[in-house]
Amino acid sequence: MAYRETEKMRQRKARARQNILECTQECVASGGFRSARITRIAGLAGVATGTIYRHFESREELFAEIFRSATQREVDKVAEALAEPGNAISRLEAALRQFAERALRSPMMAWALIAEPVDPRLEEERLVYRRAYAEHFEHAIRDGIAEGTLPDQDARQSSTCLVGAISESLVGPLSPTLAGQNTLSGDDKHRLVDAILIFCMQGLTGTRR
Amino acid sequence: MAYRETEKMRQRKARARQNILECTQECVASGGFRSARITRIAGLAGVATGTIYRHFESREELFAEIFRSATQREVDKVAEALAEPGNAISRLEAALRQFAERALRSPMMAWALIAEPVDPRLEEERLVYRRAYAEHFEHAIRDGIAEGTLPDQDARQSSTCLVGAISESLVGPLSPTLAGQNTLSGDDKHRLVDAILIFCMQGLTGTRR
DNA sequence: ACAAACAATGAACAATGATTCACTACTTGA
DNA sequence: TCAAGTAGTGAATCATTGTTCATTGTTTGT
Numbered sequence: 001m002a003y004r005e006t007e008k009m010r011q012r013k014a015r016a017r018q019n020i021l022e023c024t025q026e027c028v029a030s031g032g033f034r035s036a037r038i039t040r041i042a043g044l045a046g047v048a049t050g051t052i053y054r055h056f057e058s059r060e061e062l063f064a065e066i067f068r069s070a071t072q073r074e075v076d077k078v079a080e081a082l083a084e085p086g087n088a089i090s091r092l093e094a095a096l097r098q099f100a101e102r103a104l105r106s107p108m109m110a111w112a113l114i115a116e117p118v119d120p121r122l123e124e125e126r127l128v129y130r131r132a133y134a135e136h137f138e139h140a141i142r143d144g145i146a147e148g149t150l151p152d153q154d155a156r157q158s159s160t161c162l163v164g165a166i167s168e169s170l171v172g173p174l175s176p177t178l179a180g181q182n183t184l185s186g187d188d189k190h191r192l193v194d195a196i197l198i199f200c201m202q203g204l205t206g207t208r209r
Numbered sequence: 210m211a212y213r214e215t216e217k218m219r220q221r222k223a224r225a226r227q228n229i230l231e232c233t234q235e236c237v238a239s240g241g242f243r244s245a246r247i248t249r250i251a252g253l254a255g256v257a258t259g260t261i262y263r264h265f266e267s268r269e270e271l272f273a274e275i276f277r278s279a280t281q282r283e284v285d286k287v288a289e290a291l292a293e294p295g296n297a298i299s300r301l302e303a304a305l306r307q308f309a310e311r312a313l314r315s316p317m318m319a320w321a322l323i324a325e326p327v328d329p330r331l332e333e334e335r336l337v338y339r340r341a342y343a344e345h346f347e348h349a350i351r352d353g354i355a356e357g358t359l360p361d362q363d364a365r366q367s368s369t370c371l372v373g374a375i376s377e378s379l380v381g382p383l384s385p386t387l388a389g390q391n392t393l394s395g396d397d398k399h400r401l402v403d404a405i406l407i408f409c410m411q412g413l414t415g416t417r418r
Numbered sequence: 419a420c421a422a423a424c425a426a427t428g429a430a431c432a433a434t435g436a437t438t439c440a441c442t443a444c445t446t447g448a
Numbered sequence: 449t450c451a452a453g454t455a456g457t458g459a460a461t462c463a464t465t466g467t468t469c470a471t472t473g474t475t476t477g478t
Contacts, residue, residue, distance in 0.1 A: 003446045003453040013455080034329075038436060048457040050438075059436065117326040120243075127384065130377070157378065157404035164377020165370035165412075168339070172369070175336065195366040203374075203412030212423035212476045222425085247466065257427040259468080268466060424475080431468070438461070445454075 017055045020045050024066050029109040032116045032176070033063055060121050067122055071113055071129045077102060079136050088144025089205060092137065096166060096200055099133075100193045103170050104184070111174040114167055130167075134159040141204065151206055162200055169196045226264040229254050233275050238318040241325045241385070242272055269330050276331055280322055280338045286311060288345050297353030298414060301346065305375060305409055308342075309402045312379050313393070320383040323376055339376075343368040350413065360415055371409055378405045 023044040027036035038059055042049045056062040081095035103110035118126070137159035144150030173184055173192060184192070232253040236245035247268055251258045265271040290304035312319035321327075327335070346368035353359030382393055382401060393401070 002448075002451055003444095005454080006446070009445070009454085016455090042458095049436085050457055051455080053437070054455065117328065117332050119326065123326050127381070131381075153407070154404045157401075158408050160378050160381070161374035161405065161408040161412075164373040164375070164380075166373070167377065168373020169366065169369050171339075171373075172336070192366075195363045196370065198362070199367050199370040199412050202415050203370075203408050206411050206415050211421055211478075212474090214424080215476070218424085218475070225425095251428095258466085259428065260426055262467065263425065420478085422476085425473085427472075428469100430470105432466090434464095436462090439458100440460105442457075443455085446452085448450085 013055075016047070016051070020047070020052060020055055020062070021066065021069075024062055025070065025109075028063075028066060028070075028112050029106065032108060032112040033118055033122065034116065036063075060119060063118075063122055064125055067113065067125050070109065071125075071132075074099065074102060074113070075129060075132050075136070078133060082136055082140050087149045088140050088147060089149050089201070092140050092144070092162075092204065093197060093201060095137070095140070096162065096197055097193055100166060100170060100196060101189070103174065104189045104193070107174045108176060110170065111176060115171045115174065130163055134163050137162050144204070150204055153204075158204060161203060165200055165203070166196055222264075225256070225260070229256070229261060229264055229271070230275065230278075233271055234279065234318075237272075237275060237279075237321050238315065241317065241321040242327055242331065243325065245272075269328060272327075272331055273334055276322065276334050279318065280334075283308065283311060283322070284338060284341050284345070287342060291345055291349050296358045297349050297356060298358050298410070301349050301353070301371075301413065302406060302410060304346070304349070305371065305406055306402055309375060309379060309405055310398075312383065313398045313402070316383045317385060319379065320385060324380045324383065339372055343372050346371050353413070359413055362413075367413060370412060374409055374412070375405055 020041065024036060024041050027041050027044060038049050038052055041062075042052055045052075052059075052062065056065070077098055078095045081098045082091050084091055084094060086094075103114070113126075134156070138155045141150060141153070141155040141158055145152055145155065169192070173189075229250065233245060233250050236250050236253060247258050247261055250271075251261055254261075261268075261271065265274070286307050287304045290307045291300050293300055293303060295303075312323070322335075343365070347364045350359060350362070350364040350367055354361055354364065378401070382398075
């Protein structure tokens, strides 16, 4: 016998894999999934196209991994905001704000995750994560009902509506328009987020803040 | 000279074109855009694939036409509901209900129009029509504010949220799941529509009905 | 009946990129 | 240093479908 996989090699491979992931993410963040061609990713990562396939089953699988990690990061942020101290209303408001502000901070990536047309495989992942967001919101809504700060309501339905309302509100501003983009100034973004929140919070509470 | 396009021919061509459109719509309604291959459409229509291209620039263009006519039909229905007599609240409620109920009645077509991943060209059309829905709602919201039945609010933002909330609520139920589907009974559908409406109307009015 | 103009046909083509795989270059333990 | 085993390479291949176009069949006015 001769060659046996050693720790050093394992780490090198892990690093190579990680590097590919990061370059893919960069690619997606700059032009969405569709424009992230294997050749471009390979070029960025400084490896041959074949190498990608030594680390990932397929382009789809690579994308799925990017999608999951990027979205999970966002879901976690929302979960964090909901875990802060305070009543359900303030926590929900903070979480929604977090979601929207982060999306507006990385518009292309957010668009890729939320609204870019993707293959059925990724679309399935997307549905899963939309449910994940909704479940976090749902939990907080139940808290609010229990503590009396929110009127009784179908928490699941309300949470779904929250996800829809905020996504739809962001799709327009996030959509990579023909030429320039970022037509939204910092102030515009702030106003947009506020406006979204007013509708959402009223939908939940039945009162204008 | 010899051949000159005659009325009879014009009509025959128009009929052929219409037939292709109808078959395409049937195709889309049964499996979405993605699965509507030119060969399948041609087969259904009883013509050769090349014939399709005598009537339409390209598959994309054919799809765009289907998309526009199908979506316009829905937009019109919403507009009709909003044009009925009554105050803004009841008209908005009727319009939203109309939208949701019609979607649930033709789930696959609704999914194709609302949520199926499609090419950028169609996605653009989709954005246009989402705006169209929103504008109708927006107008009614302004009416409501003017007549005093709705509190003052950013009508444009609220209308966008309405479109998002209702779409998101429908995506899950409409998504063509692996096997069976139509896991929603008539009663389920009714409950779903009611639940959507409660959130939406509260988002608009600030009161539970 | 005839020729001009057009419609319909459908097999062949084209274009796009993901994926493969025979080969090269390393790494490892003896 | 050597042989076994693995990682990396990238040009060639494959697969999928929309689209073309030379050919065939129809319609029309004389």
